[in-house]
Amino acid sequence: MKIISFIAVILCVPLMLSAQKDERPVGRLTGNFNLEAWYYFKDSVIGTEVPPEKTLMNSYANFRYDYGQFTAGIRYEGYLNTLQGFDRANDGAGIPYRYLNYKNDQVEFTVGNFYDQFGNGLILRAWEDKNIDYDNAFEGVQVKFNPANGVYLKGLYGKQRTYFELGEGIVRGIDGEINLNELFDTLSVSKSRIVLGGSFVSKFQKDENIQYNLPENVAAFAGRLSFQHGLFLLKGEYAHKINDPSADNNLIFKDGDALLVNASWSIGSFGGILGAKWVDNMSFRSDYRAVDKNLQINYLPSITQNHAYSLIAMYPYATQLTGEAGVQGELFYRLKRKTPLGGKYGTLISVGYSRINDIERKTEGLANDTLGYETDFLSVSDQLLYDDFNVKIERKFSRKFKAILMGQYLSYNKKYIEGKGGMVYAKAGVLDLSYKIKPRHTLKLEQQILVTEQDRGDWYSAMIEYTVSPHWFFSVMNQYNYGNSDKNMRVNYYTLSMGYNKSGNRIQLNFGKQREGVVCVGGVCRQVPSAYGAYLTLTSTF
Amino acid sequence: MRSIILGVFLLAAAGLFAQDIPSVNVKSLSGEIVNTNTFANDGKPMIISLWATWCKPCVKELDAYNDYYADWVDETGVKVFAISTDDSRSSSRVAPYVNARGWEIPVYLDENSDFKRAMNVANVPHTFLLDGKGKVVWQHTSYVEGDEEELYEKLLELSK
Numbered sequence: 001m002k003i004i005s006f007i008a009v010i011l012c013v014p015l016m017l018s019a020q021k022d023e024r025p026v027g028r029l030t031g032n033f034n035l036e037a038w039y040y041f042k043d044s045v046i047g048t049e050v051p052p053e054k055t056l057m058n059s060y061a062n063f064r065y066d067y068g069q070f071t072a073g074i075r076y077e078g079y080l081n082t083l084q085g086f087d088r089a090n091d092g093a094g095i096p097y098r099y100l101n102y103k104n105d106q107v108e109f110t111v112g113n114f115y116d117q118f119g120n121g122l123i124l125r126a127w128e129d130k131n132i133d134y135d136n137a138f139e140g141v142q143v144k145f146n147p148a149n150g151v152y153l154k155g156l157y158g159k160q161r162t163y164f165e166l167g168e169g170i171v172r173g174i175d176g177e178i179n180l181n182e183l184f185d186t187l188s189v190s191k192s193r194i195v196l197g198g199s200f201v202s203k204f205q206k207d208e209n210i211q212y213n214l215p216e217n218v219a220a221f222a223g224r225l226s227f228q229h230g231l232f233l234l235k236g237e238y239a240h241k242i243n244d245p246s247a248d249n250n251l252i253f254k255d256g257d258a259l260l261v262n263a264s265w266s267i268g269s270f271g272g273i274l275g276a277k278w279v280d281n282m283s284f285r286s287d288y289r290a291v292d293k294n295l296q297i298n299y300l301p302s303i304t305q306n307h308a309y310s311l312i313a314m315y316p317y318a319t320q321l322t323g324e325a326g327v328q329g330e331l332f333y334r335l336k337r338k339t340p341l342g343g344k345y346g347t348l349i350s351v352g353y354s355r356i357n358d359i360e361r362k363t364e365g366l367a368n369d370t371l372g373y374e375t376d377f378l379s380v381s382d383q384l385l386y387d388d389f390n391v392k393i394e395r396k397f398s399r400k401f402k403a404i405l406m407g408q409y410l411s412y413n414k415k416y417i418e419g420k421g422g423m424v425y426a427k428a429g430v431l432d433l434s435y436k437i438k439p440r441h442t443l444k445l446e447q448q449i450l451v452t453e454q455d456r457g458d459w460y461s462a463m464i465e466y467t468v469s470p471h472w473f474f475s476v477m478n479q480y481n482y483g484n485s486d487k488n489m490r491v492n493y494y495t496l497s498m499g500y501n502k503s504g505n506r507i508q509l510n511f512g513k514q515r516e517g518v519v520c521v522g523g524v525c526r527q528v529p530s531a532y533g534a535y536l537t538l539t540s541t542f
Numbered sequence: 543m544r545s546i547i548l549g550v551f552l553l554a555a556a557g558l559f560a561q562d563i564p565s566v567n568v569k570s571l572s573g574e575i576v577n578t579n580t581f582a583n584d585g586k587p588m589i590i591s592l593w594a595t596w597c598k599p600c601v602k603e604l605d606a607y608n609d610y611y612a613d614w615v616d617e618t619g620v621k622v623f624a625i626s627t628d629d630s631r632s633s634s635r636v637a638p639y640v641n642a643r644g645w646e647i648p649v650y651l652d653e654n655s656d657f658k659r660a661m662n663v664a665n666v667p668h669t670f671l672l673d674g675k676g677k678v679v680w681q682h683t684s685y686v687e688g689d690e691e692e693l694y695e696k697l698l699e700l701s702k
Contacts, residue, residue, distance in 0.1 A: 028562065030562075031662050032664055034664050064660070064662065066564060071564070103565055115654060115655075115659070116654070117654040120630035121629075121630050121654075125630075125654065127654055128655075130664075131665075152575065179573065179574065179575070181574075182574065193573050226573055228573055231641065233637065235634060263634075264634050264635070264637055265638065266637060266638045266641035269641075269642055269644060270642060271637070271641050272638055273635050275634065299629075299630070301629065302631055303631070306632055308596055308598045330635065330638075332638055332643070333642060334642050334644055348642065348643065434687065436687060436688070439688065439691070440687075440688035441688070442686065442687040467686035467688070468686075468688075469686050469687060469689045469691065469692065470682065470686075470689050470691075470692040473686055501682065501683060501684055503680065504668075504681045504682070505683075506683050506684060539665065539683060541661075541663060541664065541668065541681065541683065542662070
């Protein structure tokens with residue numbers, strides 16, 4: 001309640017001032033509201049349970065007030081109680097996010113909660129995504145300073161959010177970036193653009209471990225470079241972390257390293273990317289005991305593709321914080337319209353490949369050593385964790401008819417990534433057709449198949465969606481696990497949905513069974529856990 | 543207490559006016575830091591669309607805008623700003639992806655979703671139509687085929 005009155009006063013003062021003087025800036029209040037509520041049913045086959053509450057709900061609302069160079073904001077969050085598939089540690093309600101901010105052309109201050117990212121995030125990234133139950137916002141102070149054209153400095157002190165609490169560690173960080181073309185007038189028109197950056201982050205946690213003498217201050221630093229010439233871009237970042245024994249690395253004292261390199265280029269209707277990543281012992285958290293998604297200070301981006309079709313994304317890959325070596329490449333090519341191959345409206349072809357292996361660890365003679373293991377920089381072991389090869393063709397045949405055809409070959413080391421099962425080899429395909437029946441009325445048929453000898457076997461999925469722009473959509477979807485070696489588990493995961501949109505508002509009703517994964521319905525994509533029930537979602541931006 | 547808070551919110555809401563684009567740093571595809579409060583179009587309408595390369599409906603929406611873009615610009619002078627929310631996992635994909643698709647709309651990167659948060663957007667795609675003064679006059683969340691026609695109608699109303 002104290003927080004609310006505080007915010008109310010903050011909102012009041014500028015309003016009263018603005019009433020007195022007409023030349024003052026005008027205040028502006030904006031925000032959003034989001035709610036998802038489920039009513040659950042039991043299904044003993046897929047193992048869903050009805051919670052004692054029968055119905056569960058996640059919700060949040062942001063309020064943001066802008067007044068000239070000032071901004072104030074809060075986010076109320078309510079988990080009464082937390083939806084299945086999200087961490088029950090969320091249970092409860094409150095205002096875990098509130099901030100005051102001042103910004104002019106040269107400086108910016110934030111007190112309270114804030115998000116930030118240094119470079120690619122290899123040593124620091126605070127961010128949130130409610131759909132995947134992630135929020136590691138800082139609470140503390142943040143300063144940004146722009147002393148000269150093209151020079152950007154920032155620094156922060158903060159503790160990190162974990163559900164409705166703060167972690168006990170303190171994080172301190174500074175970051176600087178120089179855009180040479182902006183800094184030096186002589187380079188301002190150069191076709192080559194160079195950006196340099198560096199950052200330093202340190203965390204402090206009091207050592208109360210009786211068994212080990214743990215470092216209380218742990219530092220990490222990173223340097224980055226981006227070089228661009230016309231439509232060619234080369235970006236790289238290297239990060240190093242000093243000894244940081246933690247639950248993730250079984251309390252070893254070895255340093256950590258990460259290297260991320262990305263190149264991209266475009267020539268005419270051709271585009272491509274190439275990426276490589278190497279990670280060794282780079283989990284970095286503000287509490288050495290934390291696991292899972294909690295209290296992570298850094299972000300190690302996965303260099304695998306983020307697929308939108310549910311069966312193609314059946315076996316998604318997440319970065320192994322303790323070590324991995326990966327490469328990725330993707331090519332995009334547009335066959336020009338009005339050519340024999342390209343057809344009347346043109347055709348798009350994308351080919352993607354990514355592969356992740358474990359790194360090589362040498363433990364010989366290090367059995368009782370606190371370093372745990374040794375590794376050569378950029379070493380790669382034979383242990384395959386993931387590989388994905390896919391081809392996608394998109395073609396518009398007429399003003400009414402469009403089609404997307406996609407094929408994928410995938411290897412997924414379930415044993416290594418999830419700690420159960422074995423290696424999964426799968427082939428998957430998609431045929432996505434959409435036909436405009438009359439203006440604003442579109443019928444979509446999306447079929448997917450996944451074939452594998454391992455894990456849960458083969459799947460077939462079909463979705464029919466009927467949309468009436470700009471307000472309505474209706475869809476029926478079924479995913480059938482027809483190839484499960486256990487005949488009782490050959491389950492149909494069906495979902496009926498309908499939704500209504502108007503300006504910034506959206507309401508959606510669904511009924512059915514959900515398999516965990518990424519689901520895209522009626523124009524919105526999100527990550528969902530497995531569940532059975534009826535649910536309602538409301539979204540409003542105002 | 544409650545009535546005070548409500549009163550404050552109502553007062554503030556009544557003050558909705560003028561530049562509706564918050565001041566947030568995004569990056570251009572050539573790496574320059576650009577403040578979103580510099581988005582302008584000489585008093586003509588602007589469209590701001592938040593999207594991501596991994597989001598099918600977003601790509602469909604921008605494909606549709608791109609198909610009509612030349613006509614819209616001729617008729618209304620509109621400018622579209624496509625803000626990609628791809629994070630460092632996929633942000634280096636954006637430029638070649640956009641070029642291969644032949645989009646002629648300016649694209650910016652919002653790698654840590656700062657602009658998305660400032661615009662109170664929950665899910666992508668989310669599109670705003672702003673008048674020549676930078677005031678949001680229409681918005682739409684999600685995309686289904688044909689939504690561009692409603693946007694076009696609103697655009698015409700604005701240009702009258």
